[in-house]
Amino acid sequence: MIRYTLTRLVLLLVGLVVASVLIFLALRVLPGDIATLIAGTSSTPAQIAAIRQQLGLDQPLFTQFADWIGGVVRGDLGTSLRTGSTVASELAEKAQVTVPLGIMALTIALVFSIPLGVLSAMRRGRPEGTGLSVGAQALAAVPVVWAGMMLVVVFAVWLGWLPAQGFPRAGWADPWAAFRALILPAVTIGIVEGAMLFRFVRSATLQAVGEDYVRTAAAKGLTRDQALVRHGLPNVGLSIISVLGLQIAGIIVGAVIIEQLFSLPGIGRMLVADVAARDLPKVQGELLALTAFVLVIGFFVDLAHRIIDPRQREAS
Known part of the structure; x- marks a missing residue:
C-alpha cells in the first residue's frame, strides 16, 4: 500500500x-x-x-x-492586475460560495442517482424500471442552463419560495439566507449530474445481477433482490467511488455556468470575468488551483478504492 x-x-x-x-x-x-x-x-x-x-x-x-x-x-499564485489582491486570497474568498455549492450538488446527485439507479435495475422490464430509465435519459439530455431557468420560473417566480439570483452580502454570517441562495443552483447541477450517474449505477447494478456470486447466493435460498442487496451492492459502491472524480470535475464545470446564471460570487464567475479582462496572472493561478483540486480528488479516490477493495490489495 x-x-x-x-x-x-x-x-x-x-x-x-x-x-x-x-x-x-x-x-x-x-x-x-x-x-x-x-x-x-x-x-x-x-x-x-x-x-x-x-x-x-x-x-x-x-x-x-x-x-x-x-x-x-512558495505558495504565491500571483497578484491580480485588476484588484491588486493576491490570487490565493481571492480564491479563498470565492471558495466560500463554490465549495458549499459543489458539496450540495454532489450530495443531491448521489441521493438521487444511487437508490433510483439500483431500483431501476432491480425492476428491469417492469413499468417502474422503464419509467425511471426513460426519465433519467431525458434529464441527462437537458442543458444545465435550461434546467436552471425552469427551476427559477417555478420556485422563484411562480411560487416565490426561493431567491432567483444573488448571494447575501453578509455571506455565511447569515447562514439561512446563504443556504437558501444555493438551493436552486445546487439542485440544477445535482439533477443533471445525478441523471448521468444514474445510468452508471443502473449499468453497474445490472452487471452485478449477472455475477456468479449473486446467482450462488440466490441458489442458497435468497431471493434475487436479497442476493443483490447483500452481495452485489458493495461492488456497485466500489464502481461509484471510481467515477466520483469525474463527477466532481463535471460539477466544477457546471458551477462555472450556474454561477453566471444565478449571479453567485464564486470561483467560476470570477474566472469568466478575469478571462474577459485578460487578467493573466490571476487566470493562471485560478486554472492551476482548479486543476490541482481535481487531481487531488482523483488521488484520494484511487486510494479509497484501493483500501476498500480487497481484490486490489491481494493482486498487489
Whole structure:
C-alpha cells in the first residue's frame, strides 16, 4: 500500500507539472498582444512597454514559466492586475460560495442517482424500471442552463419560495439566507449530474445481477433482490467511488455556468470575468488551483478504492 501511494503521489506531481505547462502555454498563444489589450487602445508605447515589463512578458518564455512556477511552489499564485489582491486570497474568498455549492450538488446527485439507479435495475422490464430509465435519459439530455431557468420560473417566480439570483452580502454570517441562495443552483447541477450517474449505477447494478456470486447466493435460498442487496451492492459502491472524480470535475464545470446564471460570487464567475479582462496572472493561478483540486480528488479516490477493495490489495 505504501508503494502504491508513493506511485500515485508521483503521478499526481507529474500531472500538476504537465497541467502547469499547458496552462502557461495556452494563455501565451491567445490572439493579440496581452499588454496592449490590458493597456487599452489609447495607451502609449511607453505604457505598453511598462506593462510588459511588469508582467515579465519581455523575458523568454522559459524564464517567465520558471518565475511563475517558483512562486507557486512558495505558495504565491500571483497578484491580480485588476484588484491588486493576491490570487490565493481571492480564491479563498470565492471558495466560500463554490465549495458549499459543489458539496450540495454532489450530495443531491448521489441521493438521487444511487437508490433510483439500483431500483431501476432491480425492476428491469417492469413499468417502474422503464419509467425511471426513460426519465433519467431525458434529464441527462437537458442543458444545465435550461434546467436552471425552469427551476427559477417555478420556485422563484411562480411560487416565490426561493431567491432567483444573488448571494447575501453578509455571506455565511447569515447562514439561512446563504443556504437558501444555493438551493436552486445546487439542485440544477445535482439533477443533471445525478441523471448521468444514474445510468452508471443502473449499468453497474445490472452487471452485478449477472455475477456468479449473486446467482450462488440466490441458489442458497435468497431471493434475487436479497442476493443483490447483500452481495452485489458493495461492488456497485466500489464502481461509484471510481467515477466520483469525474463527477466532481463535471460539477466544477457546471458551477462555472450556474454561477453566471444565478449571479453567485464564486470561483467560476470570477474566472469568466478575469478571462474577459485578460487578467493573466490571476487566470493562471485560478486554472492551476482548479486543476490541482481535481487531481487531488482523483488521488484520494484511487486510494479509497484501493483500501476498500480487497481484490486490489491481494493482486498487489
